[in-house]
Each structure stands twice: as structure tokens, then as C-alpha cells.
Amino acid sequence: MLARALYRKLKFLLLDEATSAPDTERERAVNQVVKNLGITTLLIAHRDSTVAMARKRVALGN
Numbered sequence: 001m002l003a004r005a006l007y008r009k010l011k012f013l014l015l016d017e018a019t020s021a022p023d024t025e026r027e028r029a030v031n032q033v034v035k036n037l038g039i040t041t042l043l044i045a046h047r048d049s050t051v052a053m054a055r056k057r058v059a060l061g062n
Helices: 002-007 024-036 048-052
Strands: 012-016 040-044
Touching: 002 024, 024 048
Parallel strands: 012 040
Antiparallel strands: none
């Protein structure tokens, strides 16, 4: 599904735990591709390494 979204060259992408399964290196590669394509991305994640890659962060808690 992510590949299809990247192929369509969307201007906005909403990812909910989209990179939670791959290892950190693959996750970093996917995020770099999205960044290089200039796609605005709203990313929902729990993994600290994913959150660290974001340019802006919003944390929701109790």
C-alpha cells in the first residue's frame, strides 16, 4: 500500500504505524524516500527511532 501511495506521487501522506514491522535500517530508508519525494507526511508512531526522524513532533499522552 505504501508503494502504491509513493507511485501516485501524493502531496500528503498519513501513515499509522506504517514502519513498525521493518528493522530500523529499512524504516530509515523508507522515510528517506518519502522525504526525497517532498511528500508532506503525518506519521503516527510509538517507536522512538521513528519519532526521532520527524522534523516536528506532537506527543499525546494521558
